[in-house]
Amino acid sequence: MRPFQYMRPDGLGHAGQLLGDGARPIAGGTNLLDLMKLEVEVPDRLVDLNRLPLGGIEPTDNGGMRIGALVTNSACAADPRIRRNYPVLARAILAGATFQLRNMATTGGNLCQRTRCYYFYNIDQPCNKREPGTGCGAIGGHNRIHAILGASDSCIATYPGDMAVALSALDATVEIERPDGTSRQVPVREFHRLPGDTPQLDNVLEPGEVITAVILPPPAGGRQLYRKVRDRASYAFALVSVAAVVRMDGDTIGSAALAFGALAHKPWHDPRVEQLLAGQAPSDALFHQAADLLLQDAEGQGENDFKIPLTRRTLLAVLREATGGAA
Amino acid sequence: MTRSLTMDRPDDRNRLDAMAQGVIGQPLDRPDGPAKVTGTAPYAAEYPVDGMAEGVLVTATISKGEVTAIDEQSVLSMPGVLAVISDQRMTARAAQGGAGEAPVQQVRQVQYYGQPIAVVLAETFEQARDAAKHLKVTYREDDDAVTDPHDPAAPTETYDEPIDQGNLAQAMAQAAYAVDVTYTTEGHNSAPMEPHASIAEWDGQTLTLHSSLQMLAYNQKELADSLDLAPEQVRLISPYVGGGFGSKLGISPEGVAASVAAMQLNRPVRVVMLRQQVFQCVMRRSETTQRLRLAADANGRLTGFGHEARVSNLPEEEFAEPVTQASEFLYPGEHRRLAIELARVNLMTAGSVRAPGEAVGMQVLESAMDELANAIGMDPVELRLRNIPDQHPSEGIPYSSRKLVECLKAGAERFGWDGSDRTPGQRREGEWWIGTGMANACRVHNINEAQARVTLSPDGTAIVASDMTDIGTGTYAILGQIAGEMLGLDPADVLVQLGDTTLPPGSGSGGSWGAASTGSAVFEACEAIREHLAEQLGTTEEELTLKDGFAIAGNRRVALPDLLAGAEVERTGHFKPGEITEAFAAAMYGAFFAEVAVNAYTGETRVRRFAGAFSMGRVLNEKTATSQCMGGMVWGIGSALTEELTFDARDGHLVNPDLAEYHIPVNLDVPHLDVVLVDERDPAGSPLQAKGVGELGICGAAGAINNAIYHACGVRVRSFPMTPDKLLAELPDP
Ligand SMILES: Cc1cc2nc3c(=O)[nH]c(=O)nc-3n(C[C@H](O)[C@H](O)[C@H](O)COP(=O)(O)OP(=O)(O)OC[C@H]3O[C@@H](n4cnc5c(N)ncnc54)[C@H](O)[C@@H]3O)c2cc1C
Numbered sequence A: 001m002r003p004f005q006y007m008r009p010d011g012l013g014h015a016g017q018l019l020g021d022g023a024r025p026i027a028g029g030t031n032l033l034d035l036m037k038l039e040v041e042v043p044d045r046l047v048d049l050n051r052l053p054l055g056g057i058e059p060t061d062n063g064g065m066r067i068g069a070l071v072t073n074s075a076c077a078a079d080p081r082i083r084r085n086y087p088v089l090a091r092a093i094l095a096g097a098t099f100q101l102r103n104m105a106t107t108g109g110n111l112c113q114r115t116r117c118y119y120f121y122n123i124d125q126p127c128n129k130r131e132p133g134t135g136c137g138a139i140g141g142h143n144r145i146h147a148i149l150g151a152s153d154s155c156i157a158t159y160p161g162d163m164a165v166a167l168s169a170l171d172a173t174v175e176i177e178r179p180d181g182t183s184r185q186v187p188v189r190e191f192h193r194l195p196g197d198t199p200q201l202d203n204v205l206e207p208g209e210v211i212t213a214v215i216l217p218p219p220a221g222g223r224q225l226y227r228k229v230r231d232r233a234s235y236a237f238a239l240v241s242v243a244a245v246v247r248m249d250g251d252t253i254g255s256a257a258l259a260f261g262a263l264a265h266k267p268w269h270d271p272r273v274e275q276l277l278a279g280q281a282p283s284d285a286l287f288h289q290a291a292d293l294l295l296q297d298a299e300g301q302g303e304n305d306f307k308i309p310l311t312r313r314t315l316l317a318v319l320r321e322a323t324g325g326a327a
Numbered sequence B: 001m002t003r004s005l006t007m008d009r010p011d012d013r014n015r016l017d018a019m020a021q022g023v024i025g026q027p028l029d030r031p032d033g034p035a036k037v038t039g040t041a042p043y044a045a046e047y048p049v050d051g052m053a054e055g056v057l058v059t060a061t062i063s064k065g066e067v068t069a070i071d072e073q074s075v076l077s078m079p080g081v082l083a084v085i086s087d088q089r090m091t092a093r094a095a096q097g098g099a100g101e102a103p104v105q106q107v108r109q110v111q112y113y114g115q116p117i118a119v120v121l122a123e124t125f126e127q128a129r130d131a132a133k134h135l136k137v138t139y140r141e142d143d144d145a146v147t148d149p150h151d152p153a154a155p156t157e158t159y160d161e162p163i164d165q166g167n168l169a170q171a172m173a174q175a176a177y178a179v180d181v182t183y184t185t186e187g188h189n190s191a192p193m194e195p196h197a198s199i200a201e202w203d204g205q206t207l208t209l210h211s212s213l214q215m216l217a218y219n220q221k222e223l224a225d226s227l228d229l230a231p232e233q234v235r236l237i238s239p240y241v242g243g244g245f246g247s248k249l250g251i252s253p254e255g256v257a258a259s260v261a262a263m264q265l266n267r268p269v270r271v272v273m274l275r276q277q278v279f280q281c282v283m284r285r286s287e288t289t290q291r292l293r294l295a296a297d298a299n300g301r302l303t304g305f306g307h308e309a310r311v312s313n314l315p316e317e318e319f320a321e322p323v324t325q326a327s328e329f330l331y332p333g334e335h336r337r338l339a340i341e342l343a344r345v346n347l348m349t350a351g352s353v354r355a356p357g358e359a360v361g362m363q364v365l366e367s368a369m370d371e372l373a374n375a376i377g378m379d380p381v382e383l384r385l386r387n388i389p390d391q392h393p394s395e396g397i398p399y400s401s402r403k404l405v406e407c408l409k410a411g412a413e414r415f416g417w418d419g420s421d422r423t424p425g426q427r428r429e430g431e432w433w434i435g436t437g438m439a440n441a442c443r444v445h446n447i448n449e450a451q452a453r454v455t456l457s458p459d460g461t462a463i464v465a466s467d468m469t470d471i472g473t474g475t476y477a478i479l480g481q482i483a484g485e486m487l488g489l490d491p492a493d494v495l496v497q498l499g500d501t502t503l504p505p506g507s508g509s510g511g512s513w514g515a516a517s518t519g520s521a522v523f524e525a526c527e528a529i530r531e532h533l534a535e536q537l538g539t540t541e542e543e544l545t546l547k548d549g550f551a552i553a554g555n556r557r558v559a560l561p562d563l564l565a566g567a568e569v570e571r572t573g574h575f576k577p578g579e580i581t582e583a584f585a586a587a588m589y590g591a592f593f594a595e596v597a598v599n600a601y602t603g604e605t606r607v608r609r610f611a612g613a614f615s616m617g618r619v620l621n622e623k624t625a626t627s628q629c630m631g632g633m634v635w636g637i638g639s640a641l642t643e644e645l646t647f648d649a650r651d652g653h654l655v656n657p658d659l660a661e662y663h664i665p666v667n668l669d670v671p672h673l674d675v676v677l678v679d680e681r682d683p684a685g686s687p688l689q690a691k692g693v694g695e696l697g698i699c700g701a702a703g704a705i706n707n708a709i710y711h712a713c714g715v716r717v718r719s720f721p722m723t724p725d726k727l728l729a730e731l732p733d734p
């Protein structure tokens, strides 16, 4: 671990001033500290957010919920209002990591967790995300867990988290405080980015910006599912995950909000697939059409080719279940 | 006084059953348990030593070549950094189990990616780790490294003498039923919870090393040889070991590095391996490619048996994963071929990982046996029952006690096995295909030389002392129970002292031999004490009863303190394996029964029920024996479904060197494990009638899971671990 300065800001504004080049906010530390030990992250200043007033889960004026950035994953998943009205979110959180980690992990930190690409984690290997310009170790190397959608020649990493996949299906919004004290809101679906030729940027946060909350729209109702496929029953990142919020309108699909984890550098959301499903009677033929559309541009890297059929099959399982069909 | 026994023939006296205390075999708690769960049992890195410097190993980032320069100046000015050492005494690899001499020492000659090449010393661990990452190293790289373990072009040699009997090809051609299949398994890591760690102190004469090791008497020689010291100048202390599973059989690089540094800096030095280093520079289980040829007659009786394997290791290493070890004697078949090819690769040392040989050999053999049972259309239990040879199929020697039939029956009954219809894909629950499978368990019985000292104090309590280790297995408990039984004491009145080379050299923990070997040394010492007490009481050892602290003979009953009259009695038992090891095929047996669910959509497999019946000679402690079996079965689940060392073939680096990406089973992967211990006494196993139990629970376990997967969904996966992607490729559309 590189020596660093530890700082505890008095308030949000102060945090914004302290954050800047070479500084990193720290919340639960479950991701950042691991990366610092490996010197994948080498901040010279750590700005501890934990004493800032960023906790609490509160209703919003329009009937939604506002989840403070410091709310832990455990607290969020256990909140009765979240469990009742946003079950896909509670399920996605509980599908991630372990009790111990979720007790520490925060809403803001979880959104910003970094990829689990093996080469990103190993400072003796090339990685454009860690060290732009050094190349990508995963291309031509081991890429079983890598992206099949939206990858680029410089990076094929995935965003590994679960919570954000549910937030994407729910069309939640990220509330961000700028260093100048003003705040802005970014839809979760636009918060993470594709790698392009700047894979070092995971998301749209600018230097000095702090996530203050995640805002959920009013409850969507419908059937909410989070399906995570993984190598072991717990404590493993997704190979593929699907978050679904499906409302039936009699015998037809009223609306289907779908987001996919572990397929791309961001939780994958494809409005075309949702449009295709809306207003249609559920059928396997329709579900396969949806999968065709979703995976139209999917491209395997060799080891991860299996994710393409796996995504199709998982989507099929989720849609059958969500539309009431037997498995 | 030392009493020696060289075991040349079975010990039919069965003395333990003649004792009166009634503690042997009891499911007693481990005496070391409370200290461990309350965090007061010190592990190697936890000893408070004043003025300690901290060391972190620097490892190679090429797979073959030479370190041409180490730029010490690149780190010496960093805060707290004391020194960079890359000394010819340091070791590039861990010693193989039982080596008793230094492992390869040329740290500047790089043979694998991740090889230790230097150690950086600093005032704090964080400073040392940071400096280790900054150290500038220049290499000359060779271009002939073999970094893909499966590379067919790797230089290969035949290991040991293959067994060739009769004409297997002909037997295959003429068989009523034949199976010729090739399976692969990937490399495994022991992944002990406690990383390899050492604290070295040097006083100019003696080197004291607190370390996490399995075989101290051997490790003492390995360390002394590495440092050019006499073994007497080295003291090892290892009373608690947080898991070893083979990876701590030999002295490992951090211990030697800490010692060299302590001698050079003249202050105590601690070196703890980073988790990534535990994965990259100690020991791996070799990946294997195994071809099984099974020829059976119309009754399902094996006429031909072939098991050929390809494994790998670094140049100069003698160890080759003994994949065919149990295949030599488990099944009949007069036409036989058993052979191991050893490929030379530039990947971390391959060595003993829990149940070397049978762990992966049995899982493949038992999968192939299932394929044979299916080809015949026979209940796989019945196929096993029909294939129990009368004598060792190659050597003609008899078996020692073998309760395989009893295990098959007890396990089948406990599980509720129904082998009448083995057609796959018959049972579906929601999204899940359900199936069952079974496998034999088999592991050779090993014994090793061991000494232990037993002291009966004037107050009638006893002390057992040996440099034997307890690597989490229950050694403290069982040695106390053996002495308690023999001397008529409550085990609470027996203090067991282990893990210190100033004590008599025990067998060490490895190869499942610890209990039978060091236990027999304790037994010998106790017999000698009993003889002394009998003499004091004016009777013979056979006539003497010791119970609850009293010596009883005829109508005389004397409390031990009265009989001892202020004098202590101290005897050392010395147990040596003799001709017995050649006279019998001695092994532990068992049977596994598994029920799995395979997700029809995703190919995910979950083990729903898992039962095993095992025989291991006398059970010394029902609780610790059961725990060992359960632990083995958990390893079987990992081997079946998740565990795999993944190397990057471009440079030979391990891409998953941590517990997040190397998937050992977690709680949710492990169902209730049902363990049945089958009662047995094996006079050829040891004077205790006991054999070994630490490894048996793995040996075949993953085969039962493979067979259950096939039964569930009709997909035969011939490549372990059976991850969802491999199943997906062959599952029918959901
Ligand atoms: C072994 C292991 C297994 C795991 N398995 C899973 C899994 O299955 N699924 C899953 O989803 N996750 C998993 N995780 C990841 C876990 O969810 C994240 O580590 C956790 O959510 C991060 O939250 P934190 O508060 O600890 O973040 P920190 O480690 O404190 O920070 C993470 C990043 O976020 C930044 N940050 C934190 N708070 C803010 C803020 N308010 N504004 C701006 N930036 C901020 C930090 O600067 C840092 O870059 C696993 C982690 C581990 C170690």
Ligand code: SF4
Residues within 6 Å of the ligand: A115, A117, A118, A119, A120, A126, A127, A128, A129, A130, A135, A136, A137, A138, A139, A154, A155, A156, A157, A199
């Ligand atoms: S995939 Fe991205 S994160 Fe992984 S090595 Fe390539 S550039 Fe780095």
